[in-house]
Amino acid sequence: MPLRKFEKVCEIINTYNKDKSKLIPILQDVQREYRYLPEEIMAYIATSLDIPPAKVFGVASFYAHFALEPRGKHIIRLCCGTACHVKGSLGLLEALRKRLNLTAEKHTTDDMLFTIETVSCLGACGLAPVMVINEDVYGQVTPVMAVNLVEKIMIEENGNETGA
């Protein structure tokens, strides 16, 4: 509900005492509420902290951690670092994009269930290629495995919906 979230944003800003130097933790906390950083909220943060909105946008767009577009319920992070690349991470990416109808420009499914992100290194090169779904890490993933994992979540989600 937007109201509760907005109240939360105000609370976050107050927790950090409207301190300009706390912009990054504020953005992190706000993103936890919205799953991404809406433009209007960033403009609001800029006003509250008395810094230019272009600065807030600059910081938010710099870090891969911050999302500027709404993200899906499940975040799939694919490692495209050197080791994973060599071990075929591109194949995983293509297979997943194909299954979820996504492209290099479109990262989130229309039903807002999945977002695919690529990251530079997850620090688990021994398990290459590595894929992380939400908090769970999967190593030595093949395209078939990747698609299966995603389909499993889809079935669970369907169950949730019909059960509800």
Add this chain to the structure above:
Amino acid sequence: MNKKAFIYVDGIKAPINGERNLLEVIRKANIDIPTFCYHSELSVYGACRMCMVDVEGQGLMASCSVAPQPDMKVKTNTAEIRELRKIAVELLLANHEKSCPTCKRSATCKLQDLGRKLGIDKVRFKPINKQQPLEDASQVLVRDPNKCILCGDCVRMCAEVQGIGAIDFAYRGHDVAVLPAFGKSLDKVECVFCGQCARVCPTGALTAKSHVQEVWKALDDKNKKVVVQIAPAVRVAIGEMFGKEPGTVSTGQIVSALKILGFDRVYDTCFAADLTVIEEGSEFIRRVTQDGALPQFTSCCPGWVKFVEQYYPEYLDNLSTCRSPQQMFGSLAKKILPDDLNVAPKDLVVVSIMPCTAKKFEAARPEFLRDEIPDVDYVLTTQELGQMIESSGINFVNLQPESLDLPLGFKTGAGVIFGNTGGVSEAVLRFLNEKLTGNTQDNFEFTEVRGTEGIREAQVTFDGKTYSLAVVHGLGNARKLIENIKNGSCRYDLIEVMSCPGGCIGGAGQPISFDSDTREKRTKALYEADKMLQLHKSQENPYIKKCYDTHLGEVGGAVAHHLLHTHYKSRKRIHDADLSLMASKEAQQLEIRVCVGTSCYLRGSQDLLHALLCDIHHSDLKDKVDVKATFCFEKCSQGPVVRIGDKLVTSATLEKVKEEIESQLRKRQ
């Protein structure tokens, strides 16, 4: 004092005289180290790596970021350095859109210049950047991301010197771009159009929007009479485009050139500046004697006016109501010239030549349109006029000077110095001195307001009463000054603000120059031009007196007020950033918009919003309203402001807002 310290630049002894970095010492030793991201007026960034030098015992260093130490031995031209610079420029060129022949900065591009100087005859690398769209939504500035080399000069200029920060770096790695907030266009954010970003841009990534084609069209139209006004700062700078020294006064050549180009009459903005002095000086006396809002801020600079409207709406009453000289000229010209020149009002075209980019924005302000027709139809920068002269093949330097047309071309020296920081103040002091003391014999110069310091203070005493003045250039300095006024640490009666460093002579419409002494030379030339004139006080301008007699009536009277004065409004800083908080699915919901912009925020709009939302949530209104937080209804002085349906509730309280919601909902039933 210790014995003098030296460094050795390529074996030659060079003194250290308090320079803040090695680069400056080396440049003074007559070695022109190339740079993209170094500007003496901005902070050191150290990104372009062009200024690499070899310091003995330390290796390669960016000379902009190294403090000079006594007896340092520096090499500036080794095979390694040459190769480094060459590769750096080559890499920049690889991604740079190389549309040089059609680029506005073709003749003044630092990248092109360095490519040539370093002897780069081939770019070995392929571009990896995708073509980005041009951003030219505003009437003033054009951003071409494809030409940007990411030196950050514009970003630092906007944030450090102007205190605005309308553009900043966004994204990362090879996606990095200089962008306004959220990638919006410049007219949707807090940009004041001073154009200083474009002035420091080494390439054509930021340029002023050209209106030359529109002016050619008007000149070609046989039915139109085209008149033109020239701003003071233009005459001391345009010569630079034709190989003259900065500070060469070329008023007469400008007049001849404009006549050849086909302008019917050539007038002087300095005439309107004289008019401004009289109106603004009289306004000041009125404020002092009738307890009006003090300090009085000058209002000649459109960048500064927009700045106040956006950031300091509580000081709008302190801005002089006088229109700027450009707009006074426009409104007067449209009033009196149709009769004088025997032309239908719709066929009179007023063009102005300005050192400024923000004047383009000013001319398009709705306050300055009459029946949808602007008082000033087209604004050209000094550069654009230079380009018109070039394209017509006129040999500018060898032109026989001609004189300006009367009556709107006659000025005093007071109007001429308007182009310098401190000039408006001095011109007004020359008027006040005579008005308040009755003394007409005094030396007319008030050198205490001249200078290059960002914030200057002066005290003048007229008839036993002392007035405090402040003269400011650079909007960052203006911000500092206002904050000091706000916290009570200083107090003034009259404050002159010009957005651009140096005043109008340093405007972004002036010919591009990266030399540090250009501004100084232009400034000096304007003061000298003042000396060369016979009259130095606006009130002595006979055509001004005549103008009041025949057209304007009394100074500050009804007609003068209508033609020469204006009003201001608080202004949104960012557009399209509404924040949806509560929306019902009903089609006919009542729209409620609560402002959370700075002024309202400080007046407690967040608490009001909170209380309102709780209240609605716990009542039966939930399904009937659509609540959003929004930014600025441009009524900042009466915040917090809430819009309910189409009604604005100012100084809003929860009770007032609830009452209005209920009354509107009742009406609907």
